[in-house]
Amino acid sequence: MKKIVLLGYMGCGKSTIAQNLSKNKNIPFVDLDEFIEKRVKLSINEIFEKHGEIYFRKLEHELFIELLQSSENYIIGLGGGTPCYANNHELLKRDNVTSVYLKASIDTLYNRLKGNKSNRPLIANMNEEEMKEFIAKHLFDRSFYYNHAKHKVTVDNRTVEETVADIVAVLA
Numbered sequence: 295m296k297k298i299v300l301l302g303y304m305g306c307g308k309s310t311i312a313q314n315l316s317k318n319k320n321i322p323f324v325d326l327d328e329f330i331e332k333r334v335k336l337s338i339n340e341i342f343e344k345h346g347e348i349y350f351r352k353l354e355h356e357l358f359i360e361l362l363q364s365s366e367n368y369i370i371g372l373g374g375g376t377p378c379y380a381n382n383h384e385l386l387k388r389d390n391v392t393s394v395y396l397k398a399s400i401d402t403l404y405n406r407l408k409g410n411k412s413n414r415p416l417i418a419n420m421n422e423e424e425m426k427e428f429i430a431k432h433l434f435d436r437s438f439y440y441n442h443a444k445h446k447v448t449v450d451n452r453t454v455e456e457t458v459a460d461i462v463a464v465l466a
């Protein structure tokens with residue numbers, strides 16, 4: 295069955311937009327991070343703390359495949375790193391997958407993440423200056439993977455409703 299997959303950097307709005315697009319299209323959504331948290335009964339922070347990032351990436355890969363193979367139609371909000379590990383970007387080429395990159399500028403990401411970093415272990419302990427530099431470099435490294443998406447929607451200066459409408463338009 296069909297999967298609409300939202301990808302992009304931390305803070306671009308994958309989780310928020312997946313939920314709202316789900317209401318608009320009347321297709322159920324799954325946030326991959328929440329799916330992982332429910333499966334192992336640990337928060338993302340706890341997984342990183344107790345088991346480390348490599349363990350998280352393995353789980354992320356296995357559960358992404360499990361979701362893609364399910365017999366339901368789903369909108370899936372990925373984690374920011376999902377397409378960048380374990381060849382997950384290759385999974386975006388599957389026939390039943392429509393992938394959308396939610397593209398945000400460094401400023402947009404920084405502004406959305408600065409008050410919102412405690413549940414994101416990669417940036418949780420950074421000060422604001424470190425965070426801005428980290429986002430800039432990390433986004434540059436990851437863009438290669440994000441650009442494998444079938445569609446690209448720019449989310450800067452767009453409300454949640456406008457971004458949902460933009461996605462509906464590219465999917466039409």
Ligand SMILES: Nc1ncnc2c1ncn2[C@@H]1O[C@H](COP(=O)(O)OP(=O)(O)O)[C@@H](O)[C@H]1O
Nearest residue numbers: 303304305306307308309310311406452453454
């Ligand atoms: N126009 C917008 N679209 C999506 N998210 C927004 C928007 N404006 C502010 N946000 C906020 O940005 C933050 C990051 O969104 P989130 O959905 O968690 O991103 P992601 O899952 O990509 O990391 C949230 O606090 C969300 O409410």
Ligand SMILES: O=C(O)C1=C[C@@H](OP(=O)(O)O)[C@@H](O)[C@H](O)C1
Nearest residue numbers: 303304305327373374375414415
């Ligand atoms: O970019 C990343 O590597 C990560 C992004 C997070 O998801 P969001 O993009 O929803 O914050 C979460 O999967 C984990 O903290 C790692």
Ligand SMILES: [Mg+2]
Nearest residue numbers: 308309327373
């Ligand atoms: Mg998210």
